[in-house]
Amino acid sequence: MADKGEKMKKTCWTIIICLIVGFIGFKEKTHKTREILRHSLISRIDAAEKMLSNDKFQCSNSTAYIALWDTLKQRKIDIVKVRIVLADSNRKILTPEDNNMIPIITLRGLNASFLNPSPLNYQLLSIKSKKCVGDKIVDLVWTPFSKGILSAELENTGREYLKNLIAQAYEQLKNQGVRSQAQKKKLVAEMISSRIPTLLFLTENAHFGSTKRTLAFLGANREKSFVSVKSKRNAFGPAQMTSPTYQLLRKKYPAANLPVDFFAGVLDHKVAIKSMILLCDWNMRYLDNVPRSEQERELVALYHSGVEIEKLGLIGQGYLAKCDSIRINLVANNL
Numbered sequence: 610m611a612d613k614g615e616k617m618k619k620t621c622w623t624i625i626i627c628l629i630v631g632f633i634g635f636k637e638k639t640h641k642t643r644e645i646l647r648h649s650l651i652s653r654i655d656a657a658e659k660m661l662s663n664d665k666f667q668c669s670n671s672t673a674y675i676a677l678w679d680t681l682k683q684r685k686i687d688i689v690k691v692r693i694v695l696a697d698s699n700r701k702i703l704t705p706e707d708n709n710m711i712p713i714i715t716l717r718g719l720n721a722s723f724l725n726p727s728p729l730n731y732q733l734l735s736i737k738s739k740k741c742v743g744d745k746i747v748d749l750v751w752t753p754f755s756k757g758i759l760s761a762e763l764e765n766t767g768r769e770y771l772k773n774l775i776a777q778a779y780e781q782l783k784n785q786g787v788r789s790q791a792q793k794k795k796l797v798a799e800m801i802s803s804r805i806p807t808l809l810f811l812t813e814n815a816h817f818g819s820t821k822r823t824l825a826f827l828g829a830n831r832e833k834s835f836v837s838v839k840s841k842r843n844a845f846g847p848a849q850m851t852s853p854t855y856q857l858l859r860k861k862y863p864a865a866n867l868p869v870d871f872f873a874g875v876l877d878h879k880v881a882i883k884s885m886i887l888l889c890d891w892n893m894r895y896l897d898n899v900p901r902s903e904q905e906r907e908l909v910a911l912y913h914s915g916v917e918i919e920k921l922g923l924i925g926q927g928y929l930a931k932c933d934s935i936r937i938n939l940v941a942n943n944l
Contacts, residue, residue: 650732650762653678654752654829657686657734661750666737668748673703673738677711681730687711693738703736719816719826719838721753732757740837743845743872749837752829754817759825767828768944771810775803778882787864791893797862801889805905806882807944809889809912812932813849814838820938836876845872848881850888858887888912906932 657676666674666688677687689711694702702724703714713724714733721733733755740749752758782798789800814835817823827834835847844851852871859867865887868874875881892911899907909932910918914925921929 650758650760651766651828653686653732654734654758658750658752660686660688661735661737666748668737668739670739672706673736675703675714675733675737676735678732678734679730680732686734716753719753721755723755734758741839742836743876749833751833751837752826754822754826754829758829759822763825763828764821765828766831767824767826770827770831771807771824771944774878775806775810775882778806778879778886779803781879782865782883782886785864785866787862787887789890789893790861791890791896797865797886797890800893801886802905804939805889805908806885808905808932808936808939809885809909810847810882811935811939811944812909812913812928814847815931815935820935820944832878834878846875846881847878848875848885850875850881850884854888855884858884858891861891862887885912 657678661674661676668674671693673691673693675689675691677689679687690706691703691714692706694704696702699718701716703716705711705713712731715722715724716736721736723731723733733753735750735752737748737750739746740751742749779798783796787797789795789797791800811820811823814823814827816838817826838847838849839845840849842851855867855871855874858865859869865883867880867884867887868877873880874884889908889912892908893904895911895917896904896907906929907918910916910921910925910929913928914921916925918929
């Protein structure tokens with residue numbers, strides 16, 4: 610009986626020790642997870658977006674809110690109200706209202722930079738400001754590109770987001786059985802290589818000087834990327850598409866089931882990619898006599914200007930040169 614009691618005692622102690630070790634391991638794992646999240650740039654951006662989404666932060670044409678992270682103190686995300694000084698049509702100066710420690714920010718289009726910061730210890734995580742999205746003025750929370758967000762983490766997030774987006778668009782076109790207008794016996798998804806919408810997406814949205822920066826911006830903003838972008842020709846969203854072109858695609862490719870509302874279509878990333886693929890298929894009708902090796906560049910020219918390469922003006926030629934540069938970067942960025 611004594612032996613049996615001793616064994617029982619040992620078993621109990623073994624169970625208790627295992628539970629203690631397991632609990633310690635769980636705490637360490639939880640602590641590590643929290644540390645990773647605390648130091649993850651994308652988690653900070655998401656947290657900043659959630660904070661700024663609070664209705665108490667109401668913007669006007671002259672005021673906005675910014676979310677900042679002090680990389681030296683690393684304590685908490687600071688929300689700061691700023692005054693907007695309109696310098697010109699594409700540049701705004703954001704001046705903190707009540708905090709002289711925060712440097713002035715220059716906002717040029719989708720890019721931001723601190724004006725003579727000393728020391729440079731802030732990351733600009735998000736801005737909440739009045740933006741035109743489609744045909745509406747809204748309080749939009751978004752992350753401008755700045756050197757503080759240029760990171761492998763956001764580049765990888767943007768890369769995977771774009772890959773998944775294009776894969777989903779192709780999968781949907783296949784499932785819908787959308788037939789080509791260029792070759793009636795084939796599906797659209799069989800006609801257009803996924804490389805082409807990848808190239809077009811990055812070329813149409815090359816606002817930052819490099820593919821890596823575009824991917825970082827995309828990783829930071831994901832589905833909100835480029836929703837406020839509008840060209841002088843009234844082309845909207847990430848696909849930079851006009852309403853007449855979109856309505857043409859709805860008519861010619863009814864099986865694609867594009868939304869009736871123009872903005873509901875072009876501002877939705879997956880629909881925008883689908884419409885981009887459809888337009889390329891539509892333009893393939895003009896390329897019967899073009900060698901296959903040259904069709905990609907021709908499709909890019911047709912997408913941008915609606916004309917063949919030999920008819921492109923100076924602006925179109927510059928666009929094509931930019932596209933050629935991005936094509937080289939695609940390999941380096943695993944796209």
